[in-house]
Amino acid sequence: MSDNNTPIGVFDSGVGGLTVAREIIRQLPNESIVYFGDTARVPYGSKSKETIIRYSRQIVRFLRTKNVKAIVVACNTASAYALDTIEKELDIPMIGVVKPGAKSAIANTRNKRIGIIGTEGTIKSELYTEFIHGIDPDIEVLGKACPLFVPLVEEGMLHDTVTDEIASRYLNDLKKQEIDSLILGCTHYPLLRSTVGKIMGNKVNLVNPAYETAVSLGELLNQKGIAADKTNSPVYEYYVSDAAERFKSFANSIMPVKTEMIRLVNIEEY
């Protein structure tokens, strides 16, 4: 057995990062995953940079006890605040969701007008804007916070007239701004892709950072020569810091593989 069959560590502040784990399962079906959702300390978007780095360090220490070969930060806030600091401390590769999502939007925009929707924390921090302007300062980045999207998704209201109405209010301004690409800048939002697409129309390219992250992860694993064997039967393990039952029911509503084993971790001990 090769070491390459050790798992990928994936973490998020809660359930949202499951959309990233789901893309990894779809695109890299031989990779095992150890997922950690920090359900006791969710949400991260309203917390300070220092706090997010401290939390992310604890989670990385926990994931390393599971012998992970790479870490995916499936959380926008932690990708923006903690990734650069923590990857320097590690001898395994680490990638986040912000860069792959932003890069795809940059590559695809024709009129250089990119929209970004996310939580209040993500939009206020301008984390996508900063990264995009680092690559092309001429691109106009238009952000809009959609604070009700996460609770609507967690209530299972993915296809619902109320969700349509709220989405239409949130997106109305962005629609007028003639963006040609819209980044779904929160890990919950791919689950509202059809609602958002209906409102924005088919001329706006919806960028799903979860999808792009799985693509980047695949490339990274190949580059480093640590992709799992084609014969490897993957194992998916889930850990949370609180409320395992609630996590399980959400996971089973969106994941392609039934989620059986969810364990509670006292993350503050790491």
Next chain:
Amino acid sequence: MSDNNTPIGVFDSGVGGLTVAREIIRQLPNESIVYFGDTARVPYGSKSKETIIRYSRQIVRFLRTKNVKAIVVACNTASAYALDTIEKELDIPMIGVVKPGAKSAIANTRNKRIGIIGTEGTIKSELYTEFIHGIDPDIEVLGKACPLFVPLVEEGMLHDTVTDEIASRYLNDLKKQEIDSLILGCTHYPLLRSTVGKIMGNKVNLVNPAYETAVSLGELLNQKGIAADKTNSPVYEYYVSDAAERFKSFANSIMPVKTEMIRLVNIEEY
């Protein structure tokens, strides 16, 4: 100057407890208040009892540095999980929101059918049910979690057709159960009082624990002989563990007195 003019300490996991502070300001206009909102560690509803006791102890230690004469636990979860333990450790009085709210509902129900709405954490923990049954086991307590109410309030959608629609879905079952009293069992919910009242109709008595808590606090201060002087000019101080700006804008949207001074506290040091 009498010692009676020292402040009341009020704490909550976030902004919700401001509805309790607001009632204290209205009913006891000479009392000063030191408010602490644990915005870094919100929400409490999904955390364990041990964690809530530890957090509450830290907050009480912080409030005591402000020389408070009494403490109001303006948080349903902390009232249920931490109050009984911590009040034994203190030489100043401490009251929570659960008992005053539950007692008012018990005193007013005629058909012994009480409804309770709250966050998923509050409803699942059955904290109101347990207290009500301790006083009268014959009362039927019907709970319903309304997870979208807090984000809707925090979005300022207090009077909105979307909020009406969501409230009507949440309350539909409770309406059929012929309750005659409904406890607004989350500190955000008094801000949705008119929406909830419209749906439940005027035969259902809405119990606002924030209001009842301020009444109980007034009685307690009088009993102990520690009410502020009638000539005292109150001072209101606000402390949070994170995101002071967001707290300020919410406070200014609901408080009767403009909130200027909000300070950040590293609560984990207490």
